[in-house]
Amino acid sequence: MQPPRAEIARERRRQIQVRKSFSAGLDPAAPWGAGDPEAFYLACSDYLLSSMDRLHDQDQMIHDLLRERIDPAEREAHARQHPARAGAVRPRPRHGAAGRGPRVFHRRAPAPGRCAARQCKHREGNVMTHRKSCIRQGLAALAATTALGLAGPALAADEVDHSTMDHSAMERDELGRTGYNMKHAMDPALVKELREKVALYKDYSDAEIALSMDMMGMEYAWYISPPQVKGAQGVLILMHGFREAGDKIFRDKVQPIGDIFPTSMGVGMAMMMSSHIQTAVDDLEAAGAKEIVVVPVTSSATNELYRQWLYVFGRQEKAEFATVPRVTSDAAIRIVPPPGDDPLIAEALLDYATEISTDPAKEVVVIAGHGPSSAEDNAEEMKVLAALAKIIREDGGFAAVYGQTLQDDAPAEIREANVQKLRGLVEQATKDGKTVLVVTNLISARSIQAKLRDDLKGLEFKFNAKGIAQHPNFMKWMTEGVRAAFEKKTALCC
Numbered sequence: 001m002q003p004p005r006a007e008i009a010r011e012r013r014r015q016i017q018v019r020k021s022f023s024a025g026l027d028p029a030a031p032w033g034a035g036d037p038e039a040f041y042l043a044c045s046d047y048l049l050s051s052m053d054r055l056h057d058q059d060q061m062i063h064d065l066l067r068e069r070i071d072p073a074e075r076e077a078h079a080r081q082h083p084a085r086a087g088a089v090r091p092r093p094r095h096g097a098a099g100r101g102p103r104v105f106h107r108r109a110p111a112p113g114r115c116a117a118r119q120c121k122h123r124e125g126n127v128m129t130h131r132k133s134c135i136r137q138g139l140a141a142l143a144a145t146t147a148l149g150l151a152g153p154a155l156a157a158d159e160v161d162h163s164t165m166d167h168s169a170m171e172r173d174e175l176g177r178t179g180y181n182m183k184h185a186m187d188p189a190l191v192k193e194l195r196e197k198v199a200l201y202k203d204y205s206d207a208e209i210a211l212s213m214d215m216m217g218m219e220y221a222w223y224i225s226p227p228q229v230k231g232a233q234g235v236l237i238l239m240h241g242f243r244e245a246g247d248k249i250f251r252d253k254v255q256p257i258g259d260i261f262p263t264s265m266g267v268g269m270a271m272m273m274s275s276h277i278q279t280a281v282d283d284l285e286a287a288g289a290k291e292i293v294v295v296p297v298t299s300s301a302t303n304e305l306y307r308q309w310l311y312v313f314g315r316q317e318k319a320e321f322a323t324v325p326r327v328t329s330d331a332a333i334r335i336v337p338p339p340g341d342d343p344l345i346a347e348a349l350l351d352y353a354t355e356i357s358t359d360p361a362k363e364v365v366v367i368a369g370h371g372p373s374s375a376e377d378n379a380e381e382m383k384v385l386a387a388l389a390k391i392i393r394e395d396g397g398f399a400a401v402y403g404q405t406l407q408d409d410a411p412a413e414i415r416e417a418n419v420q421k422l423r424g425l426v427e428q429a430t431k432d433g434k435t436v437l438v439v440t441n442l443i444s445a446r447s448i449q450a451k452l453r454d455d456l457k458g459l460e461f462k463f464n465a466k467g468i469a470q471h472p473n474f475m476k477w478m479t480e481g482v483r484a485a486f487e488k489k490t491a492l493c494c
Contacts, residue, residue, distance in 0.1 A: 172223075178279050179220035184213040190272045190322040197321060199373055199411050217241040219268025221279035224251055224258040225287065233486055234262040234289030234331070236280055237478075238309050239297035241267045242444045250469060257482065262287035269305050271321040274312045281329050291332045293485040295478055297469070299441050300340040302372045302381040304409075310335070336481035339468070341387035344480075345441065348471035350392045352439045352464040360397040364429040365389070366461075368422060368440045368452055371405025373414075381405050388441065399434055406455070408448050419455045426459045436461040443469050 172178050191209055195201045201209055218241065235257055242250055247267060257263050264280035284292055294313065298306045310316040312327055313335065327333075339345045353365045367385050371378050385403025393401040404422045407414050429436045438456070442448065444467040453463065468474050 175222070176224065177220050177222045178283075179276050180218055182218070182220075184210070184219070184272055186210045186213070187272070190324075193319075193322045194271065197319075198409075200409050202411075213272065216269055216271075217243055217267075219270070219273055219276045221276045221283065222247070222251065222265040222267060223263075223280070223283040223287075224255060224265060225262045226259065229259065229262055230288045231262055232288055232290040234264070234284035234287060234292045235482055236277075236284060236292055236294045237263065237265045237297060238277070238294060239265065239267055240269055240305060240443070242446055246444060246446055253469070253475065254478070256475075257479065261482075262289050269321070270308050270312055270324060272324065274324040274327065277309075277312055278325070278327050281327055281331070285329065285331055289331055291334070291486070292329070293482050294333060294335045295481060296336065296338055297443055298338050299369065299443060299468070300381060300384050301338050302377040302384070303338065304372055304377070306338055334485040336478075336485055339474075339477050341384045342477055343391060344473040344477045345468055346388045346391035346395075348468050348473040349388060349439050349441060350396050351471065352466055353392060353396060353398070353437050356437050356462040356464050357396075357398075359435070361399060362434055363398050363437055364425075364432075364434045365392060365396070365398050365401040365437045365439065366422070366425055366429075367392075367401070367403040368438055369403065369405040370440075370442060370448060371407040371410075371418070373407060373410040378405055378407055385441070398437075400429070406448065406452070408451070423456060423459060426456060426461055430460055438463045440465070440467070442467050445470060 173180055186206065186209070188206075191206055194209060195204065201212070204212070237254060237257075239250070241247055247265075251265065254263070254265075262284050264283050266277040266280040268276055270277060281292065294309075296306050296309055300306075304320045307316055308320040311319045312324065313333060314326055315335065349367060354360075357363055367389060369381060369385055371381055382403060382405060385405065389401040389403050392398065402425050404418065404425060406418045406422070426436045426438075436459075438452070438461050440447075440449065440452070445465055447467065449463075449465040456463075
């Protein structure tokens, strides 16, 4: 059996998943909306009844476990105060009952009141059976209402209860990943919000946005520490994701941290969900973490993804993408700033340029960056690249070093303008008799490198496609950031 906190976290994830499934089934616009709503609602009621029985069993189990801890001198008085819990036996109901036999239970009659499903008073006697009947009849009535097209209007984006939304399977796989292989649930309100906030999606159809979400990869939590690693200090690594093979390589790279501190990875952009981040935090708390350091794996603070993560942890007022639920935690949370123009990153890029260099004095280095979408953010990112370029030029002895972003997620005309600037840098250097070396400050080697090659097709240049996460300095930056945060050099979050 898992530790109690882990069991509680698992139960919470299961409840979130069930609420998401019910929400999806209630959506009249869903593909199954033209089916038999009454059958759906009755299936829901059967699930609810089974859940009530399961909850009842858990309540009895907790009572039995706690009863053993009562001071022997007090047990007689306890039994007098709680006579119903002493152990009436009834047959197990048909929901999940096969082969299980009788069980001990207690029944706590509710205070007199009205049942919402039937507007009738609770009666003495079999309250549980009565309640079940109310649920089935109420849901059947709701099904009839839906079939007649009388469902209420859709909620606006700011009225949606996002706590009911979850897009991941809430069971861990054999590798310890929670929520892997699940598709995004494309909530209409969230899709609308994305279209309003993300310039690239302005003219996208719902299907195109759904495809874009799928192309970004899975969103899941991955607890990477061995079971014996417990402690009051935990580490949460947030990352876009590098596809399955890349995620496994990255996990191996950060495993030394996971062997020291309870460590989780929250993989995915959190554009339409945040349950994977909540799950990762829950896992850390279950391992004993009272203080959590969040390490955002993104190139700089100008990144929209970084700001969405800030929102999720309450460090930014408005969501950068969809208004997803914020993380709740009893732990003190500190966020490490992204690497940006850290000298460790400049040193990594210098090494990458040197790997393809033959005569630095006759070579021009171009640092190609992904770049944020907005003009204001892009101007700040260009300053980051200029600072990196200065260090590389001074330490590497190159003829010149330039930085250029692509603004890869901006509308096509903006990206194309940046491509032309990049091509202009390469063409001019070649015309001046210099060899062009292209490196990037991209985190992964499987980001936009293929597109970048296509952007520069027909030009002469050497390209080192490695991502900065592949360089040993990236782990140095990460471990130094974690150490500084635990030494209280990083401000507390939320």
